Amino acid sequence: MSTPHKVVIGLEVHVQLDTRTKLFCSCSTQFGAPPNTQTCPLCIGMPGTLPVMNRRALELGMKAALALNCEIPRFTKWDRKNYYYPDLPKGYQISQFDLPMSCDGYLPISDAKGRFEPKRVGIIRAHLEEDAGKSMHAEAAGKADSRIDLNRCGTPLLEIVSEPDMRSAEEAKAFLTELKLLLVYLGVSDCNMQEGSLRVDANINLHVDTSEGTKATPIVEVKNMNSFRAVERALAYEIVRQTEAWEETHTELGGPGGFKTTRGWDESAQVTRPQRTKEESSDYRYFPEPDLVPVTVTEDQIEQSRQSLGELPAALRTRLEATYEITPYDSDVLVNQGRALVDYYIELAEACGDGKQAANWVQQDVLRTLNERQIPVEQFPVSAAALAPLLEKVRCGKLDANRGREVLAGMVELGRGLEDVMREMGIAEVDDSALETLCRELLEANPKIVADLKAGKQKAVGGLIGQAKKQNPNVNPGKVRQLCLELVEKM
């Protein structure tokens, strides 16, 4: 998967904006309705109908653009992109061509495991457009009918075009992960790839250093990638394929045979395959959409939108690291789980007073349960306020960590409070004088171990801990060890 050459990757991401209604009509955008039930004369392209812009879509687009550090021009307009296809009933898509609603931004990416250096990926532009419908083709082309579902037709999309700033498949995946997280935090999109709310096309080629200077290999646009993993694998595949192709043919971008091509990712075969590109697709005959008036954006609107962004993932990570003294790795895991989990974590950390301990418990115990049960943190049966005293007991040694985990499991199972569950499980805290009595008895009964300890064989204390646990399962092994050693010292 490695290549001696410089890898150049740019991404084009389409996200469905989380509006109730479509971009230019009042049809619902709900996913999963029976085909062609969420349509009206406008979105099936009937004559005489006219588009009316959904302001909410512009607001969401603006939020996303601001969070991507984009410029928001004061004046933006709509354009028609003309092409014929049965899932595009008007014969043109309303999009934005030369005056997009935002441009020139960036998204910082980094890797908590340090596989690449932190960097900014440039955003060329983010613009609004309407989605097309869905074509379902029968297998035997030319024989059976194709079917069209126009429910999706007119759904608002934000197209985000990155600069070709990514240098590896990992960076591309990190960009997508961070972008998705950002958009979900903003409430701009649910970014559900299975439902088509987030779609990715990638452009990739290699820059090869040769004795005659740097040469670029033909750009390949990769499509049909249905998950971030698929993007990562498809790009890794392309890096190898293009490296081999270069060795074989030395075909240069712009040279003989060196034109841009499109390839589709075949998930089952784990390869990319050439796709036939429509010859006419190069000329969309863009021109300003005469049925819509240009949009003027005021300073006030931009400021309001900026105010509404809330705390974004990058800032949140930094705050968690600074406030609760956790590692970048921990903050990354927490923040990537979404705002609700972060809020749970913060409440827990504040209540138990130990951010590191809270991070461990949330990442290990809480997340495991959420994953097992496939539930969001809002449905986790143990509130942060209820979990905090358990962590407290573990921290000050009143409860062994493993015992604590059993108690949490009990709280989750039974849905009851800490004291209840401890009583139910027969766990009583061992008070300090009882523990000392127990240790003295054990030392008296085990002169051999005492002798070993006195001779410096610290390992021997394990025997005492085992016996202590047998007599009282609630004792904290660490405390037994510490106390026994202290007592032997004094003997």
Add this chain to the structure above:
Amino acid sequence: MSLIESTATELLGQLQSGRTTAVEIAAACLKQIDRHDAKIKAFLRVDRDGALARAAEIDARRKAGKPVGRLGGLPVAVKDLLCTKGQRTTCGSRMLENFRPPYDATVIAKLRAADAVLIGRTNMDEFAMGGSNENSAFGLTHNPWDLTRIPGGSSGGAAASLAASMVPLSVGSDTGGSVRQPAGFCGVLGMKPTYGRVSRYGLVAFASSLDQIGPLGRSAEDIALLLEVIAGGDPLDSTSVDRPVPKYTESIARPLENLRIGLVREHFGEGLDAEVEAAVREATRVYQSLGATVSELSMPHGKYAVATYYIIAPCEASSNLARYDGAHYGHRTDEKAMAVELAAQRKALQQTGDSRKLEALDNPLIRMYRRTRAEGFGAEVKRRIMIGTYALSAGYYDAYYLKALKVRRLIRQDYDRAFEQVDLIAGPVAPTPAFEIGEKVDDPLAMYLLDLYTASANLAGIAGMSIPCGLSTGGLPIGLQLQAPPFEEERLLRAAHMFQQATDWHTRRPELS
């Protein structure tokens, strides 16, 4: 005066005073249509039963003392490009021959709400592309003044229906002169309101940035009445303008004082028929006698109006008409015949072994598009789609479309400057009176030049109006065009009314045999 010869305003008075009924008026109009429309062919379809039922319902309401809308039972003819729920809306095209929209255009809804009696659908050039009605897929409309002549277009049926006294009111649309020019050729009045004054929702689009729905009638008062009903901002049309609609009918009788009229020097040059020029100049003398001052001014970019128009309109049309592809509604080619044709072509190519041509053979979808559009569109529509597609193509866009947009701005600036000096611009509607059927069918360029005096108002988005101002020695009507700044329809109507108080050209009707 008989019911069919009365103006809408007169009829409304008679309805309100109980001297006649909506049913009587509708019946009289239907009778006139029966008598003359076989020769004139102004209507594509007449809704006899629907009109009479509607008229009876309105009469009953009036009789019961219940509220009746502004148009109170007056028959209105509608150009066949305003979508009407459940009723055929053909746009003069085979493509939409059987198309029934599931919605009403805003203007149709407003007409219904005002208790208009929608009596029928008038003929037009296909997709409103043309100036003679010769481009209708459903046959010619004849000029009631001379059946061997065209009525003008594209609202030819609308103008002819009024000239032949078949209806008191008609609704058309004007993209480059399509209301004003046929009104001029048929000796009736027609207005192109300011762009945005009337909602375009439900108007089958030709060129979206130029299209505007406009009223036609036989007096300025009637135009005022109809405009009052159909004008106004519409949340369904983002390009409509939300500003109050003046009570045109109340202000119309107030003469304009100190009226300054401008004559555009360039309008009186080569190509203008001498009789038309004389009639227009005479009309300006009428205004002078009413106290107006007349001055000459220059609109230097007007000479580019036709060229500019014939870039912008086809560009928008090529995109607007892309939706007629047979996939979702409207005409679709016979798929069995298509499959047979494709199979035969494939077989022939296989036999000759021409693999390159075989490879390039249409797939069924492309062939379906091609055949559907070849069959569904007429020659003029195809010509404009091709011009527009070409002009928007990569490499040509800047030289054509972008350049045309720049000239469009200059034309608007000409108007802005002119209206600093004058209140109204007066001039001819068309260079000649109505010409003979077939005279220009083989000469598209000559046909396009008919828009010489009208297209610039659409490009600039201003208001314009056509008023009868004379008859040629051949007995054909001549129209006077008045143009006003944006949203000054009231000024146009008051000026037209002044003229009609001093002249009787608007009362002249053709002898119908």
